[in-house]
Amino acid sequence: NVDRFFQPASYFGVQPSVGIGNATRFNSKMREFANLNENVSIAKVFTLHEKVGIELRGEAFNVFNRVRFATGNSNVTSPNFGLVNGTANGPRRFQLGAKLRF
Numbered sequence: 001n002v003d004r005f006f007q008p009a010s011y012f013g014v015q016p017s018v019g020i021g022n023a024t025r026f027n028s029k030m031r032e033f034a035n036l037n038e039n040v041s042i043a044k045v046f047t048l049h050e051k052v053g054i055e056l057r058g059e060a061f062n063v064f065n066r067v068r069f070a071t072g073n074s075n076v077t078s079p080n081f082g083l084v085n086g087t088a089n090g091p092r093r094f095q096l097g098a099k100l101r102f
Contacts, residue, residue, distance in 0.1 A: 055099040065092040
């Protein structure tokens, strides 16, 4: 499904092209979604012998599986201006690892 932040014609008209140094980096009337991304890791070290140990580690990325929508099309003259049709982050991921230390 496609979502629009705003209707561009109702907020402002076509912006004039300006030279280098006069253009703003981001349009102040366009907003992005919040970047909510929680990562968690847990580790445990087991000692097998005096100089030998194993470290087990589990990591989870984007634990709550929140979607962060990408910014919309920022070309003011485009008919798809303000159209959001993608995400800026990935889905929830897990990884496990083991390390033998000697």
